Amino acid sequence: MRLLLFFFILHLHNFFQISSPQTLPKNTTGYTCNLNQTASSCQTYAFFQPMGPNQLDLASISDLFSVSRAMIAKPSNITSLTSPLVPNQQLFIPLTCTCNSVHTTTTLSYAKLNYTIKKGDTFYFVSTNLFHNLTTYQSVETVNPNLVPINLTIGQDVIFPIFCKCPTKTQVQNQVNYLISYVFQPFDSVSSIASRFGSTTTLIVEVNGDDIRTWDTVFVPVSRLPELTQPSPTSVSFDHMSDRRGEVIGLEIVLGVCGVLLILIGGLWTYRESLWRKKLGKNKVDPESKKFEVGVSLMADVSDCLDKYKVYKFEELHEATHGFDERWVIKGSVFKGYIDGKWYAIKKMKWNACEELKILQKVNHGNLVMLEGFCIDTDDSNCYLVYEYLENGSLYTRLHDSKKERLSWRRRLRIAVDIANGLQYIHEHTIPRVVHKDVKSSNILLDAQMRAKIANFGLAKSGCNAMTRHIVGTQGYVAPEYLSDGIVSTKMDVFSFGVILLELISGREAINDQGKALWVEVYENFNGNEEKLKPKVKAFIDDAILRESCSIDSVMNVMSIAIASLHRDPSRRPSMVDIVYALCKSDDLFTDLSEVGLSQHQVLAR
Known part of the structure; x- marks a missing residue:
């Protein structure tokens, strides 16, 4: 009863605080991307405190934020994945923060979380009661313009934008590695937040300004995550069970008796089967039993x-x-x-x-x-x-099936950025890093909006800078160092991505009818200074692109990124962070490419 009374009082407190017009956050539609940030996406964290009986375990929180329990437990200093949580326990939730184009002139910084609408859900309820103001219902409406907030359907998928920011180049130079998303509470002060996270009031004000209101999302600059103090499992279990001590003792007695009976029955059954098999002289394993054992093992x-x-x-x-x-x-x-x-x-x-x-x-x-x-x-x-299920099939089919409508240059650029973002995530934001090992156009799938997603992690390896004798992959995409020496690293994915860029530019397959790799042809023919390369690039470009009015400089920029990605020396290839940054500068969805001037030599020098 005391636990239920606590939750009731807590709910009333939250209701009155959130509903009060004096405590509305100043920013309700979202936060723009930082100027001069190091990349279009980054790994960051949100500070989260679970409330209510439906959030008092890691499984519920991991489902809400679409991450595994281990990804929350490690940064939150939690040793057990199954122990119950307590109300307001401190957690760090990992987020992939990205710049997203909302309008033609606006880019907002947030982590996309897919949420399935349940009975009684509204944008406001989910934002305040489940995500605890890490987003707002106004921002949910902004990023889901085709949904009607008062006419939501159970089972409908909605993007909830969790507010976040990536550090700028200057901040990174000053040892700021994360901007932790924190919701400013009624009794907070800037100095108390600085003390809690090991930051300073000056840094917090520089990032957020000095007009911070209750329920605002505050971005706390830190060089590393502070170590959270967690309650001991024993005290949590005692507090949770004390009011039901009599019931628990009774249940333990019943379970103990049942356990003893099951052991006796199991022993008798095993003894009976043993005698029966000896009697019949059978030593073979029962196939049905074997299937059961296999299923349990799997x-x-x-x-x-x-x-x-x-x-x-x-x-x-x-x-x-x-x-x-x-x-x-x-x-x-x-x-x-x-x-x-x-x-x-x-x-x-x-x-x-x-x-x-x-x-x-x-x-x-x-x-x-x-x-x-x-x-x-x-x-x-x-x-x-x-x-x-992705409606538009694979990139390979869209590029090489003559019956399919040819992709525009802008669409190809957008697809390249999508692939690069996915690879950057698995290379930079997973622990340990993941190497896909089979990046190719047939493993790139396109959704209804023609946005690209990486598929098929059947050959992927967790961890890199290893060696193997078991060479796998697809001809035309395999990096030379992996083929010859079995070296597994993120740079082999970079090489394969370079081949995909060649496919996007030329509209040709990675291997021609004579069995010659597209990247080998580029090695042989694309040498020399940029002026001599331009006529060769024009001859290399897909005819469908040439019929457009796109800038040849735009294609040259992407071609230079591809050449850099295909360098024979893995250490000379750019990282996916550099590639994402270079592609976004080249992508005419964001800027006028003719003004950028990213030369081949600039990319090769990275």
């Missing part, structure tokens, strides 16, 4: 994933694909399936998906294809991965 392998993804029944997937009918094949062993009113891509594979699931569990980015769930079929030891 589920144990992916136990860490069970809290984040939906576990489908095989019957659901069988029905969704009409019995895995060949007419529903998208490509290879990937089927199109219809479940609960939505289309999904269902990948059927023999059991080798454990590593892929573990990698997918710790990544969450708008330019990576989202895994919705999985299924394990113990009868055939098959695993099925259920992904979001």
Whole structure:
């Protein structure tokens, strides 16, 4: 009863504080991107304190923010992934903060979080009661212009923009590595926030100004995350259970008796089976028992994933694909399936998906294809991965299928930026870093808005700067150092991305009919100064691009990035951070390319 009374009082306090017109934040529609920030996206954190009985475990918080429990536990100094949380416990939530074009003249800085509308939800309720003012209902309306706030449908997906910012070059030079998103509370002061996070009042005011109001999002500059003090699990358990001590003791007695009975029954059953097998002279393992053991083993392998993804029944997937009918094949062993009113891509594979699931569990980015769930079929030891379905298929098909409408240069640039952002995320913002190892145009999928997402992490490796004798990949995209020496690093993904840029520019495949790689042709023909290169680039460009009115300088800029990415020496290739920055400067969705002047030599020198 005391716990329920606490939550009731806490809810009333929050209601009156948030509803008060004197405590409205000054900024409700969002925060513009920092000028001269080091990249268009960055890894940052939001300070979050769970409230209410539905948020008092890591699984609930990880679902809300679309990250794994481990990604919250590590920066938050939490040692157990399963221990209950207490109201107002301090957490750091990892965010991928990006610059997003909202209007033609406005770019806002926020982390995109997909939220599925439930019964009774409104933009205001979710923003205040679930995300605790890390966003506002006005900003949700801004980034979802096609949705009607008073006519939301249960099951509808909505983007909730969590306010965040990336540090500028100057701030990075001054050892500011993160701008932590923190919601200013009624009893806060700038000095108390500075003390809590190990920052200074001067730095906080420089970033946020001196007119900070209650419920404003404050961006706290820090060089490293402070170590949060967490309550001990024993005290949490005692406080939570003290009011129900009698019930718990009774339950323990019942469970103890049941456990003893189960042990006795299991022992008798095993003894009976042993005698029966000896009697019949059978030493072979029962196939059904073996299947059960395999199923248990497979589920144990992916136990860490069970809290984040939906576990489908095989019957659901069988029905969704009409019995895995060949007419529903998208490509290879990937089927199109219809479940609960939505289309999904269902990948059927023999059991080798454990590593892929573990990698997918710790990544969450708008330019990576989202895994919705999985299924394990113990009868055939098959695993099925259920992904979001992307309507416009692969980039390979859009570029090389003559029946498809040709992509414009602007669209190709946007796709290049999307791919680069996805690779930057897995290279820079996962711990340890992830190397995709199979970046190619057929593994780049396009959604309804023709935005690109990276798919197929079947060959991905968590960790880099390793060596292997087992060479895998696709001819035409494999980096030379990996092919010859088995060196695994993020720079092999950079090389493959360079090949995709060549495909986008030329409209040609990575390998021609004679088996010659496109990048080898570029090595042979694209040498010399920029003036001599321009006629060669014009001959290399896709005819569909030449028919447009795009600037040849724009194509030259991207070509120079591709050449730099394909350098034989991996250490001479730019990082994906540099590539994203260079592409965004070259992307005529943002600037007039003719004024940028990014030469080949400037990119090669990075």
